[in-house]
Amino acid sequence: METVLKIEKIEKYYGAKSGLTKALDNISFEVTGGEFTAIMGASGSGKTTLLNCISTIDRVTSGHIYVGDMEITKLKRAALSKFRREELGFIFQDFNLLDTLTSYENIALPLSIQNIPVKEIKERVKKAADQLGITEVLSKYPYQMSGGQKQRVAAARAVITLPKLVLADEPTGALDSRSARQLLEVLNHLNTWFASTILMVTHDPFTASYAGRVLFIKDGKLFHELNRGNDTRKQFFEKIMDVITLLGGDVSDAL
16 A cells, blocks of 8 residues: 655754753654554643644654655645645544535535636535535535534545545544544544545544554654554454553543
């Protein structure tokens, strides 16, 4: 399988010389095409900083990040904007749908920005809507939809450009348990049916158990890695809990 993401010895410092904080400490790993990978760690462990560097919201102090065959740590402003627009998909906690646009228009917006022909936009939106079961809400505005429908519309928008990588930062953090489970099923659907490569940051072991691999970060370093393999989600969840215990304290203390 193609390597979609390669992290090579990255470090990130914040602050001035008199008070430097090392947020990321010599982290390296790879994500291959079609993987669903979760990143876990305590608050302040560096997991969100890592995601911000991958999404190009922040820059590494040293090291290299490659998405496909592109080294994104060397890109300048215009190239960065193009990269985010064409190669990344984002899934947010609060969906970030535009209230003045219909579901169809929200999903189509990233393609319109890329000047994709109208006919192709219609075909892509229809295909995504069919696969995510939201065809009946394409003409509706966000306020006319349920939370689950909005989740699926946001997911369709995230993958409509066929991005190399879909990033999700604490996607279930603000959701109740029912909505969280629905969103995780949507992520599984994207991974299975769209073959989307997903990288998700989460503090929640239940959420992480939906992934195929979990990377644990402690004090800015890669601490441990778990692969789900043939485990059931429940078995994988129990293994995740075992690693959390090694990280120190119970779940509420560690995460």
